[in-house]
Amino acid sequence: MSRATFTASELDERPSTAASNVRETVDVWVDLASPSHPFFFKALTDSLSNVRTTVTVREKTETVPLTQQVGYAFRTLGRDYENPHLRKIGIPLRTAQLALKAPRADVALSSRNAMCILAAKARGVPSIHFTDNDICASVDGLKAEELYHRLEAQATHNVVPEAFRAEVLTGRGADPDRVHTYDGYKEDVYVAAFEPDPAFVDELPFDSGEFIVVRPEALSATYVDADGSLVPDLLVGAVERGIDVVYLPREASDRKFAAGLPEDRVFVPNDPLSGLELAWHARCVLTGSGTMAREAARMETPAVSFFPNTRISVDRALIDQGEIFHSLDAGKILDYVESVTDLDAEPDRTRARRVRREVAGLTAGLMNDLMG
Template sequence: MKIWIDLDNTPHVPFFKPIIRELEKRGHSVVLTARDAFQVCELATRMGLPYKKVGKHYGKNRLMKIWGVIWRPLQLLPIVLRERPDLALSHGSRGQILLSNILRIPTVMVMDYEFAEMPWILQPRWEIVPSVMVTGELQVKNRDRVRTYEGIKEDVYAPEFKPDPSLAAELGLKPGEIVVTVRPPATEAHYFNPESQTFFIEFMKRLSETSGTKGVLLPRNKNQEAEIRRDFPEWFKNDHVIVPKRAVDGLNLLWHSDLVVSGGGTMNREAAALGVPVYSTFRGKIGEVDRHLNSQGRLLLIEKVEDVHGKIQIQHRQKNSGDGSSSPPKALQNILDHVENILRIEHPNR
């Protein structure tokens, strides 16, 4: 059958790459669309995914965001009418879900954070979530249409990762340096809490004053990078902190890092999946997945300014070989099986 996948945000690209590959192996065809936002299209191109670029990001303005939610489905409409997919699959694409609900295309949303704001018109028909989330708040209220998978979202693709040593030379990482990857908070997101920005600035001050370290800063967009460079030029003196000139493979950067300090959920969980020490400065509502990782000691939550100095350990770590898994991860298999089962339920005569 034909499955429409929409890439709405940067983390969706590595997540859906193995899903697309395995769905095609199982005989399904995939229609892939991508929003021109953050680094979605750049990363999808680098990963060799044949997508159709539709829509863009509309920034901080709330009215413009609402307009984007309305306008992008209209932009997607010609493609969907031409392709006539049997199922719409995403990791929370509002544009896809809205259009599919109007056209009565069954929607499946894979989700790993229960506090995302979704009005009723944007709620999917089916939801696939990590098993640790099953008792929490979900978008799909009918629990008969909720499916679960083992592990976390990042377990879908992280086990296949193989490190590329050329990244060290590309970024100018020197032997002996403590490499610290830092992701600022999502200041344009609806869930942004200014406290996370306070933690970010406090840590960056500490990092810039710590000798023997190299900070790799990953701003969320060009505007955020420009603001940081304008407000804190001292961080970038003598390349103590750098910003990659192009989109880099996130898993590869994390593997080369000794620790990660991030306000981004996906990057935090990717680090946890790779066994890299990670500290979360996220100060929105903490979801069940992050609470679970925190209870296991795989992710540490920064909850007050004192934690920036007391909890975060700036030190070398022992890197594993990162040879990659030879068989599809369990989380990936779970999701694929659920998608096929949903297809059979929605299209019993096909």
């Protein structure tokens, strides 16, 4: 495994507008497959000099509108399916679409995305893959999921947080010398680039200006094995305690959890809202998955995870460090929310900016090596 060559003091001294120098102009293909990807890759590519970026996007929940929001020009190729059986068909189908229709490029960038890696390999394009997921799936015997993660490891280079168990990638066939680590988390990269809008709270219906965010578990995902959601208990409990909630359903079926609750206390937006804006302005962020909890934690907003299964290493590290509170007990979670002080809820991006510079510098170095 390798690390970026910059020292911490050098990284802190480098201006963010010149974070990374790619020696010659590089045509970069970025493939976005999930909602967090537009923010990560826009923040990363904006940090790199001498890159020309072409973007493809998979239709999956809010991925397309969020790609528009960050300002990328893009082409939509393929879609995700809520049905697990259709999803198995959708992934190889989209891989074939990418292999046939992907743009000409010198290097491909992706995150947790075997589709892009395989398509790039088929076209003779080297790939740089960013991942933080070192658990294959929570469902025993899910061979398709195991294969997908094994294919992710076939990228030319893999870039992972230090908290990631790198032996997972090498055990799946990755070259240890091409697994590169950085001191932080992938969410740091785009948290660092985020500029909050003070007027954002005006879009919300709460008189107090204080609220929490609740995002449900991804119950249809292959990596989640749960009998039901904790969200109904959280929403009812929040209303009973006088806590205002922005509730963000993942899928149409999640909307039923807010049915019958007062709309002036539990706000379900009709249009996508920026998760980063919500995390910046919220008193606390509660999520049944990992990404939103890590986004909040890395901007130093109190964060709660109620992910129901075995947690990936980056989540375990943040829980062990006290940056994320984890529980499957709605009462304990709401007790934690009520314990949050004004000082606790004061966000900051200083740490994230250091990590963004490190990741950008590492990526530029890999591109320079690939270009010879």
